[in-house]
Amino acid sequence: MDESLDGMVRWHARHRADASAVICGDARRSYSELYDRSGRLAAGLLATGLKPGDRVAILLPNCIEYLELYLAAARSGLPLVPINAALTGPEIAYILEDSGAALVIAADGLDVPEGLPVIRDLAALIDGGSALEAVVPGPDAVFFQGYTSGTTGRPKGCVQTLGAFVEHFRRSFGLYRHDADDVMLMPGPLFHEAPALFSLAQLYYGGTVLLLSRFDAATALTEIGTHRATTIGFAVPTMLDRMIPAAREHDTSSLRSIVTAGAPLHPETREGTLRAFPTAALHEFYGGTEIGIITNIEHRAGRAFGSSVGTAVPGFDVVLLDETDQPVAPGEVGLIYVSPIMMAGYHGRPQATADATRTLDGVDWLTLGDLGRLDEDGHLYLVDRKSHMIITGGENVYPAEVEAVLAEHPAIDDVAVIGLPDADWGEAVTAVIATTGEAPDLDSVRTFARARLAGYKTPRRVVIVDEIPRTASGKILKHRLRNDLAGGEPPSEPGGR
Template sequence: MNLTTRLAQIAKQLPDKEAYVFMGERCTYQQLDAAVSRFADGLAQLGIRRGDHIALLLGNSPQFVIGLYGALRLGATVIPINPIYTPEEIGYILLNGDVKAVIGLDLLAPLFAGAKQRLPLLKQAIVCETPQGKEKGISLSDEMKSFAEVLAAGDSSFAGPELDDDDVAVILYTSGTTGKPKGAMLTHKNLYSNAQDTADYLGIDEHDRVIAALPMFHVFCLTVALNAPLMNGGTVLIMPKFSPAAMFALARKEKATIFAGVPTMYNFLYQYEGGTVADLQTLRLCISGGASMPVTLLENFEKKFNVIISEGYGLSEASPVTCFNPLDRPRKPGSIGTSIKNVENKVVNEYGEEVPVGEVGELVVRGPNVMKGYYKMPEETAAALRDGWLHTGDLARMDEEGYFYIVDRKKEMIIVGGYNVYPREVEEVLYSHPGVVEAAVIGVPDPDYGEAVLAFVVKKQPELAEEQLLAYCRERLAKYKVPSEIRFLDELPKNATGKILRRALKEQLAASRV
């Protein structure tokens, strides 16, 4: 079983059940399954074959759902990419990911046109037309196809090839500690098992109406708010963009039962004066992930809106869910919960030996959800997958009842509104500026986004100003990766070998605030 065969199964069992609702548009499972087959056939007519890599650069929309499932039904491998990435960031993934076709917004059409000249494997661009694109007068070149055109050309009876569980379904690019993103290869078995095991653990079924406010290109939304409900006959309430007002209105109008978000979203919802307990009265569960939620926020939110928040844990390499606070036992604020069905978590020392209850070590995971490896990175794969376990790099402890607690995150990682930012990625950009001698980046608390990026720079050009350097970063980094502030220093703290000490910068910053 895989995502697309299960979708077809649900379409036969519940043909008239709503699969998704988007901006007032309602689509049944029968209609969705037919659209998926038509789009898969349309892709096949363009020369896309089983095993080809297709990049998906779309926001939350029906086109994302149809594009994803259509490509999977054809047996292609999907590479979801954040459409607000810079051309440089997108270009790296398209090149490294050996992408043959892209499906994206018309606003990105000029980028696709230029990219084809630099990417020899890129043969096809399928474009989704938008009102913004029409306003800007963006027109499609003769080489491009519109999404609607590809969909209309296909046959709804198209079944696609028989797929193997071990075939790579999706490659998710995650920021790497060495600067360049790594592509985690997730198989059909990885994605389907994690969607079903998460759904079983949280009791997601055909009666649920799940708000998809998180970006669908992010694995948290992909599994928890899209695949899990679709695999069980639920309805996905698609939000094109998150806002507190829109979320409260959608929950009330569509009688939502589940909301999944990152702590930043819960903070915005809690602070929004227009939200009431009546808006969320149909919710049976809120799900939080992507970053640790402050216990005070969790308790305040639950008290204000009379709804339970279940905090969990996951990572792209595990499709992503490994833990959730259970619904049939006491929930422990501050904990990521217990292992979900079919997934094992344990805490080990540097030798891979399990540590006693209560002691801190590295969290490792194994199960049918764990990735096949990193695309074209055998050394990184061998380092992450050892003795059958995925090494997360996160420090954790487990209590006597099997609840896990994250003690510290991956070394130096910064989480901005649920998105991972690795300091070196930002530092590489800063170092590329001719006026910069040295740079170091750390995360600092932010009341709205959890953390913000703070950069320390030693400059060789006295006239170099903060705004100049920030503008330089904005051209080369996604918005959430751009430093919120740049501080200039005469020198950066280093150890005896000359290594820059980010920890010392954090300590200096903390001391200055006392």
């Protein structure tokens, strides 16, 4: 049996033709429809003159067509470059240029930088497409090039092959047991790797993906009851926070499993989720675009381990290294490295790939730059996430990028951007500003930043100080700022994403 992504979905299309593959609002696709449409989409894209290996950038909201595009990529050899449509024009232009995208598929009304062909009418492409001629990308073919940022805040393209994604599916099955009877609610955006990975794993094993076009807590809870969803495939903690207060008003008794990651799971969120969804196991994993799922913990059974993100999943190992690349003792803090390495590398950045890897006793290891500690039982506890990275509502924000924009504000002499604890967003993007003139207010800072950055990157709080603390070499002492401000009440107000 062909156990590639294409082969497994083809099997379901043949043997379970009418089974529901994807539901999104009032739209539905059976497995036979999904497979036929993805083949026509693949043929239509190749008919534009694209060749296997050419990158196709995607700027779409969650929709069934997004998953059809992933399957078309698996059948055509055209790797996808999913892009967050909330990014600004310059941010999108950078990713398009860096990725080498040959074509863009974008939603109506969304501005796309000039210079590349754009397809907006996927229905016409599918309806006009013929049956796909034999194109069989192998496991080493590039499938996904998702953009993740490094310590400088400049996005890097993380290259994943078809074979790596299938390994992810099998790992997910071993942990969460996808099967043909499962209905998986997917509230996360498909431009992120984890929602895409979990959705495709569900299709790989023949279940139903219950896709939300955008996250709304009331809609999510209603859909769970209406379709008797058995799992929430991937939800960042902020989503769980939104669902907890209203969960008792809905029938969620069909749920057996909830999976979360992407931001710190605070104790109140963890315990609130366990109370609000009493039939469901609560899984939390540690991973990333480069590595998929590395550790996992089920919190209902693992309450004794508190904030642990779990132990290494079967087939993978975790080691913590000190500054001399030597393993640290249990309980000591070290840089987290994982093995085996699943990504093919950072696109066009061999040095960045080399900087993130180490070889110990003939084994290659990769780090995301996170610090952690391991206890005697092998449970991993995160200490800091990618140095100074801020995680707000499940989205990664890199202070250097925001600081570079705010430094251009005419009323700002010096600035540091940090994340401070926030009950709604996990962390609030906070601009600490020094100025010799009239201090800008929050509205001024947000308006200035929003013209240049995505909404989720703009500051939700502004703190005015006399001086930004720095080392003798000029580096900002961000740990001091966080410690000084975390217990206070800096000015804040809601802001849009």
